[in-house]
Amino acid sequence: MFKALLAEKNEEEINVEIRELNNEDLPEGDVLIDVEFSTINYKDGLAITNKLPVIRSWPMVPGIDLAGVVSESERADIPVGSSVVVNGWGIGEDHWGGFSQKARVNGDWTVPLPEVFTTKQTMAIGTAGYTAMLCVLALEDHGVMPDSGPVLVTGAAGGVGSVAISILANLGYEVHASTGRAEETPYLQNLGATGVIDRSELSEPSKRPLAKAQWAGAVDAVGSHTLANVLTTVMDEGCVAACGNAQGMDLPSSVAPFILRGVTLRGVHSVYVPREKRITAWERLAKDLKMEHLDEMTKTITLEEVIETANEITNGQIRGRTVVDLNN
Numbered sequence: 001m002f003k004a005l006l007a008e009k010n011e012e013e014i015n016v017e018i019r020e021l022n023n024e025d026l027p028e029g030d031v032l033i034d035v036e037f038s039t040i041n042y043k044d045g046l047a048i049t050n051k052l053p054v055i056r057s058w059p060m061v062p063g064i065d066l067a068g069v070v071s072e073s074e075r076a077d078i079p080v081g082s083s084v085v086v087n088g089w090g091i092g093e094d095h096w097g098g099f100s101q102k103a104r105v106n107g108d109w110t111v112p113l114p115e116v117f118t119t120k121q122t123m124a125i126g127t128a129g130y131t132a133m134l135c136v137l138a139l140e141d142h143g144v145m146p147d148s149g150p151v152l153v154t155g156a157a158g159g160v161g162s163v164a165i166s167i168l169a170n171l172g173y174e175v176h177a178s179t180g181r182a183e184e185t186p187y188l189q190n191l192g193a194t195g196v197i198d199r200s201e202l203s204e205p206s207k208r209p210l211a212k213a214q215w216a217g218a219v220d221a222v223g224s225h226t227l228a229n230v231l232t233t234v235m236d237e238g239c240v241a242a243c244g245n246a247q248g249m250d251l252p253s254s255v256a257p258f259i260l261r262g263v264t265l266r267g268v269h270s271v272y273v274p275r276e277k278r279i280t281a282w283e284r285l286a287k288d289l290k291m292e293h294l295d296e297m298t299k300t301i302t303l304e305e306v307i308e309t310a311n312e313i314t315n316g317q318i319r320g321r322t323v324v325d326l327n328n
């Protein structure tokens with residue numbers, strides 16, 4: 001028997017609680033993993049609180065990330081005893097995910113644990129941190145380099161934002177952080193932000209199609225009016241990597257930044273990214289993310305604390321990243 005957080009739906013009500021399960025309860029897959037760590041992302045918060053219909057198959061073990069050791073395998077290329085990371089591919093949405101001491105998954109979804117990381121560190125990074133890296137790769141693809149000019153990160157004190165600031169600053173960019181939590185200014189500066197702006201400057205409906213050009217690039221975890229305002233302040237040929245919707249799913253913008261400044265709005269997704277690109281992103285994280293920053297931005301909780309933390313993350317109350325220790 002092992003412990004897992006199980007979400008069940010009865011008509012419109014959802015119930016989420018810790019249950020004792022056994023291997024026969026697990027979904028199909030060719031690799032069985034003893035999960036050591038998982039993590040809470042914004043999407044997990046939405047799933048557990050049912051604020052958005054993230055879960056597409058019931059009952060569901062939520063958790064879009066997991067890391068652990070293979071305990072049974074039908075795959076010669078994924079031996080028993082190897083450490084692996086799984087994020088995305090629908091785990092925690094339509095296939096049982098990481099808030100469980102055991103997970104059975106499709107071996108193609110696993111990535112070998114990058115040598116420089118422990119399983120705990122990979123979950124401190126998690127989907128949020130790996131998506132931050134994908135955003136940085138997107139800016140680089142579009143020619144936004146450290147000497148192009150200052151860059152902005154929105155949703156700065158959250159998971160994506162914290163990791164993005166640390167990576168960008170470490171690469172030599174001049175990073176500015178937009179946050180609703182002024183009290184986190186020392187934290188953001190410690191990660192490498194040179195400037196901190198209040199998110200209220202960006203969160204109201206945009207007044208003009210263009211404003212003073214300030215940013216060579218941006219990583220946006222917020223969407224809605226914030227993204228629309230960011231677009232109006234990007235320099236000629238700049239790029240915004242947009243990955244999030246913490247303010248909202250809408251984008252009340254105009255075409256002005258695109259047709260008058262040649263700005264690129266680059267969407268960043270993470271769930272169905274091909275394996276080779278994932279491996280590249282993990283390799284770059286190993287090189288470009290400072291481990292002392294990762295420790296500073298990470299808190300560890302138990303499975304019993306997941307529901308409370310899910311509520312906190314959807315209320316914008318979590319700083320940085322939260323790891324879930326499945327064996328504590």
Ligand SMILES: NC(=O)c1ccc[n+]([C@@H]2O[C@H](COP(=O)([O-])OP(=O)(O)OC[C@H]3O[C@@H](n4cnc5c(N)ncnc54)[C@H](OP(=O)(O)O)[C@@H]3O)[C@@H](O)[C@H]2O)c1
Nearest residue numbers: 042155156157158159160179180244245246247269270316
């Ligand atoms: N595209 C993908 O595949 C992908 C992958 C990972 C994450 N995401 C998305 O990226 C976003 C961030 O994820 P996360 O895990 O970093 O979440 P998080 O830790 O909760 O961070 C989100 C941050 O956004 C800011 N925020 C929250 N509510 C806001 C509001 N109403 N208006 C403006 N800012 C607000 C807060 O930062 P401050 O307190 O600093 O203002 C908050 O810490 C989420 O929307 C998530 O769904 C997408």
